[in-house]
Amino acid sequence: xxxxxxxxxxxxxxxxxxxxxxxxxxxxxxxxxxxxxxxxxxxxxxxxxxxxxxxxxxxxxxxxxxxxxxxxxxxxxxxxxxxxxxxxxxxxxxxxxxxxxxxxxxxxxxxxxxxxxxxxxxxxxxxxxxxxxxxxxxxxxxxxxxxxxxxxxxxxxxxxxxxxxxxxxxxxxxxxxxxxxxxxxxxxxxxxxxxxxxxxxxxxxxxxxxxxxxxxxxxxxxxxxxxxxxxxxxxxxxxxxxxxxxxxxxxxxxxxxxxxxxxxxxxxxxxxxxxxxxxxxxxxxxxxxxxxxxxxxxxxxxxxxxxxxxxxxxxxxxxxxxxxxxxxxxxxxxxxxxxxxxxxxxxxxxxxxxxxxxxxxxxxxxxxxxxxxxxxxxxxxxxxxxxxxxxxxxxxxxxxxxxxxxxxxxxxxxxxxxxxxxxxxxxxxxxxxxxxxxxxxxxxxxxxxxxxxxxxxxxxxxxxxxxxxxxxxxxxxxxxxxxxxxxxxxxxxxxxxxxxxxxxxxxxxxxxxxxxxxxxxxxxxxxxxxxxxxxxxxxxxxxxxxxxxxxxxxxxxxxxxxxxxxxxxxxxxxxxxxxxxxxxxxxxxxxxxxxxxxxxxxxxxxxxxxxxxxxxxxxxxxxxxxxxxxxxx
Amino acid sequence: xxxxxxxxxxxxxxxxxxxxxxxxxxxxxxxxxxxxxxxxxxxxxxxxxxxxxxxxxxxxxxxxxxxxxxxxxxxxxxxxxxxxxxxxxxxxxxxxxxxxxxxxxxxxxxxxxxxxxxxxxxxxxxxxxxxxxxxxxxxxxxxxxxxxxxxxxxxxxxxxxx
Ligand SMILES: Cc1cc2nc3c(=O)[nH]c(=O)nc-3n(C[C@H](O)[C@H](O)[C@H](O)COP(=O)(O)O)c2cc1C
Ligand code: FES
Numbered sequence: 001x002x003x004x005x006x007x008x009x010x011x012x013x014x015x016x017x018x019x020x021x022x023x024x025x026x027x028x029x030x031x032x033x034x035x036x037x038x039x040x041x042x043x044x045x046x047x048x049x050x051x052x053x054x055x056x057x058x059x060x061x062x063x064x065x066x067x068x069x070x071x072x073x074x075x076x077x078x079x080x081x082x083x084x085x086x087x088x089x090x091x092x093x094x095x096x097x098x099x100x101x102x103x104x105x106x107x108x109x110x111x112x113x114x115x116x117x118x119x120x121x122x123x124x125x126x127x128x129x130x131x132x133x134x135x136x137x138x139x140x141x142x143x144x145x146x147x148x149x150x151x152x153x154x155x156x157x158x159x160x161x162x163x164x165x166x167x168x169x170x171x172x173x174x175x176x177x178x179x180x181x182x183x184x185x186x187x188x189x190x191x192x193x194x195x196x197x198x199x200x201x202x203x204x205x206x207x208x209x210x211x212x213x214x215x216x217x218x219x220x221x222x223x224x225x226x227x228x229x230x231x232x233x234x235x236x237x238x239x240x241x242x243x244x245x246x247x248x249x250x251x252x253x254x255x256x257x258x259x260x261x262x263x264x265x266x267x268x269x270x271x272x273x274x275x276x277x278x279x280x281x282x283x284x285x286x287x288x289x290x291x292x293x294x295x296x297x298x299x300x301x302x303x304x305x306x307x308x309x310x311x312x313x314x315x316x317x318x319x320x321x322x323x324x325x326x327x328x329x330x331x332x333x334x335x336x337x338x339x340x341x342x343x344x345x346x347x348x349x350x351x352x353x354x355x356x357x358x359x360x361x362x363x364x365x366x367x368x369x370x371x372x373x374x375x376x377x378x379x380x381x382x383x384x385x386x387x388x389x390x391x392x393x394x395x396x397x398x399x400x401x402x403x404x405x406x407x408x409x410x411x412x413x414x415x416x417x418x419x420x421x422x423x424x425x426x427x428x429x430x431x432x433x434x435x436x437x438x439x440x441x442x443x444x445x446x447x448x449x450x451x452x453x454x455x456x457x458x459x460x461x462x463x464x465x466x467x468x469x470x471x472x473x474x475x476x477x478x479x480x481x482x483x484x485x486x487x488x489x490x491x492x493x494x495x496x497x498x499x500x501x502x503x504x505x506x507x508x509x510x511x512x513x514x515x516x517x518x519x520x521x522x523x524x525x526x527x528x529x530x531x532x533x534x535x536x537x538x539x540x541x542x543x544x545x546x547x548x549x550x551x552x553x554x555x556x557x558x559x560x561x562x563x564x565x566x567x568x569x570x571x572x573x574x575x576x577x578x579x580x581x582x583x584x585x586x587x588x589x590x591x592x593x594x595x596x597x598x599x600x601x602x603x604x605x606x607x608x609x610x611x612x613x614x615x616x617x618x619x620x621x622x623x624x625x626x627x628x629x630x631x632x633x
Numbered sequence: 634x635x636x637x638x639x640x641x642x643x644x645x646x647x648x649x650x651x652x653x654x655x656x657x658x659x660x661x662x663x664x665x666x667x668x669x670x671x672x673x674x675x676x677x678x679x680x681x682x683x684x685x686x687x688x689x690x691x692x693x694x695x696x697x698x699x700x701x702x703x704x705x706x707x708x709x710x711x712x713x714x715x716x717x718x719x720x721x722x723x724x725x726x727x728x729x730x731x732x733x734x735x736x737x738x739x740x741x742x743x744x745x746x747x748x749x750x751x752x753x754x755x756x757x758x759x760x761x762x763x764x765x766x767x768x769x770x771x772x773x774x775x776x777x778x779x780x781x782x783x784x785x786x787x788x789x790x791x792x793x794x795x
Binding site for chain 1: 652750757761
C-alpha cells in the first residue's frame with residue numbers, strides 16, 4: 001500500500017466514528033480514569049446499550065488531562081453537539097443512554113461541556129476557561145482519538161511527517177530541528193538538533209536511538225499520559241530521529257510501574273509495523289528500523305542518560321563520568337541519541353508545520369510548549385500544556401483553579417527531587433528553562449505540585465532528601481554520604497532536636513554536594529532543601545527554636561486534642577476509629593485522647609463529624625491542657 | 634537446579650541467552666513466582682554463564698526485585714510526592730497496622746504483602762494504594778480497613794471453592 005492509500009483507509013475508519021450515523025460514546029480509560037472507575041462505566045454502557053438494543057458504539061480513549069473529573073464520558077451524535085460528562089458513575093449511565101444516546105435531552109445537569117477539536121485542531125472544552133490558557137500540541141489528540149487504533153492518528157495527520165522526512169536529506173532535517181530551537185524535555189534542556197548532529201557526525205556503522213520513558217520523578221505523569229493517550233506520535237518521532245542519525249535499532253526504556261502505557265505501546269508498535277511505518281524498508285524508502293521496549297526495574301537514577309544505557313545492557317544503572325558523550329560512545333559503546341518521550345513527540349509537528357512555526361512559540365531561550373503534571377492541593381489536578389513563558393501563577397490559578405477547600409497557597413514544588421519550592425512572591429516567574437533555574441528550581445520533568453498552609457516545608461525537604469538518599473547509586477561519596485548527612489540533620493529538625501547552626505550547615509553541605517557530585521542526581525539533590533531554606537527559613541526556625549511545626553505536620557511536634565466544649569459526648573466515632581484504643585471517655589462523656597498511647601494517625605480527626613469538628617492538632621504538644629483540666633467541659 | 638530450570642524453561646529460552654537480558658529474566662521469573670529465590674537466581678546465573686554474585690548484585694540494585702514471596706493480594710502504597718503531601722505515610726502506617734506486617738512483609742496466611750512504591754502516575758487522585766491490579770484513589774486510614782475487608786472475604790470464598 002502507498003502512504004496515500006494508507007491515509008485514505010485511515011480516514012474512512014475515522015469518519016465512521018466521528019461522522020457516522022450512529023452515536024458514539026468515548027470513555028477515557030487511561031490509568032487515572034481507571035482508578036476513578038472508568039472500566040465499570042464502560043461495562044455499564046455496554047450492558048445498557050445491549051439491553052436497549054441501541055445502535056451506538058463505545059470507544060475507549062486516552063486522557064484529556066482533567067484527572068480530577070474522571071471518569072469522563074463524551075457522547076457524540078451525528079447531527080448534534082458532542083457532550084462531555086464528568087465524574088460519571090455506572091448509576092447514571094441509564095439516564096445518559098435514555099437522555100442523549102437515544103433521545104434529544106443532553107442531560108445538562110450532568111454535563112461538563114461540549115467537546116471540540118479534531119481534524120488538526122487540538123481537543124478542547126469551550127465551557128472550561130482553563131482551555132483558553134492552554135496551548136495544546138502534544139496533548140492535541142489526547143482524549144480524542146483511540147490510542148489503540150493507528151488509523152485515528154493517521155487520519156489526524158499522523159505519519160505524514162515521517163513520509164516527508166524519509167524524502168529529505170538527514171542534514172536538512174537536522175537543520176530544521178536546530179532552527180526550531182527545541183531543547184530536550186527530559187530536564188536538562190540540551191538542544192535536540194545539536195545532539196542529533198553530533199551523533200550523525202560520530203564515526204561508526206552501528207548507531208542507536210533511545211527514548212527515555214523512565215519518568216522517575218515521583219509526582220509527574222506527563223510521559224505516562226502521552227504514551228497512554230497518543231503513543232504513535234512518539235514512535236513517529238523516534239523513527240525520524242533514527243533515520244536522521246542513521247540508526248536501525250531503537251529502544252524505549254519505560255518504567256515498569258506503568259503497565260497500561262507498556263501495553264498500549266506494544267500494541268502501537270505492532271500496528272505501526274503492520275502498516276509498514278516500522279520494520280524493513282519503511283514506506284518503500286529503503287530505510288529499515290525497529291523499536292524494542294525495555295522495562296525498567298525501578299531505580300530513579302536509571303533515568304540519567306548514561307545510567308539508562310547500562311540498564312539496557314543488563315547492568316547496574318550507575319551513571320558514569322563524561323566525556324565520552326553518549327552521542328560518540330553510548331549504548332554498547334556505539335554513538336547513541338537519547339531523548340525524552342515529549343522531545344520525540346514534538347518532532348513530527350516540527351517537520352509538518354516548520355521550524356519557524358515552532359520557534360514563534362515560547363520565549364527567547366525556550367521554544368514551543370511545555371507539558372506539566374498538576375498535582376497536590378490544586379482544584380483541578382491533571383495535565384496542562386502551555387506555551388513556554390507562561391507564569392506559574394497562570395498555571396496554578398487559571399488552569400489549576402487555585403488551591404482547594406479555601407486554603408491558602410504556600411508554595412509550589414516544581415521539577416521533582418531535583419527541583420525547588422517557590423513561594424507566592426515567585427509566582428510571576430515564567431516557566432522556561434532559564435527563569436526557573438534562576439529561581440533555584442528546575443524545569444526538570446515537569447511535575448508541578450501546589451502546597452497549602454497544611455504542608456510543612458521542612459518535611460517536604462526531608463521527603464525529597466529521603467527519596468534521593470535511598471536512590472543515590474553510591475558511586476561517588478559526595479552524594480552517598482552527603483545526602484545522608486543532610487537527611488540526618490533534617491530528621492533531627494523535624495523531631496524537635498535541631499540546633500540553629502544546622503540551617504547554615506545544611507546550606508554549606510548543599511552547596512558542596514551540588515558542586516562536587518558526579519551526576520545530575522547529586523548535583524541537584526540539595527535543591528529542595530536549599531530553596532525551602534531560602535524562601536521559608538522562618539519555618540526551620542520555628543521547628544528548632546520553638547519546637548513547633550507551623551503546618552502541624554511533623555509528628556514529633558504535634559499532638560491531637562479533643563476540644564471538650566465541642567465534643568458531642570454521645571457519639572463514639574473517634575473511639576471506634578482509633579486503631580490503638582487511645583480514646584477514652586470522662587464521666588460526662590467527653591472523649592479524651594491518652595497522649596501516651598496515641599500514634600498520631602489522624603483517624604479521629606477524619607471521622608469526627610464536621611458539625612462538631614472537635615479534634616484539633618496542637619503544636620508544640622505542650623499546648624495540650626494537663627489531665628485534670630479535662631473535666632471542666 | 635535442573636528441576637527448577639525445567640520449571641523456568643518457558644523463560645530461560647535460547648533467544649534470551651545473552652547478558653543483556655539479565656534484568657528481563659529477573660523480571661520474568663519474579664512475574665512467574667512472585668519473588669526471586671536464591672535457587673532461581675542461581676539458575677539464571679547458570680543459564681547466562683555468569684557468576685551468581687553478579688545476578689544478586691543486579692537484583693539488589695533495583696527496587697523492583699524482592700526476595701520474599703508476594704501475597705495473593707500484593708498491596709503497594711504510593712509514597713510519591715503528591716501522595717506524601719496528602720497523608721500517604723498515614724495510609725502506609727494504617728496498612729501496616731491493619732495487616733500487622735512491616736513494609737516488605739507478608740501476612741502469615743500469604744493473603745497480603747505490603748510494599749511502598751514511588752508514584753504510580755495517578756497523583757491527581759492521591760493518596761493512592763494499589764492492590765493487585767486495582768488502583769484505590771483518595772485513601773485515608775479508615776478507608777484502608779474498608780478496602781481490606783472487601784477483598785478478604787472474596788478471596789476466602791474463592792479458596793474454599795478450590
Ligand atoms: C537522576 C536523574 C534522573 C533522570 N530521570 C529522567 C527521566 O525520568 N526521564 C527523562 O526523560 N530524563 C531524565 N533525566 C535526564 C536525562 O539524563 C537526559 O538528560 C534526558 O533524558 C535527555 O533527553 P532530552 O534531551 O530529550 O531532554 C534524568 C537525569 C538525572 C540526573
Ligand atoms: S505520587 Fe502517588 S500516584 Fe503519583
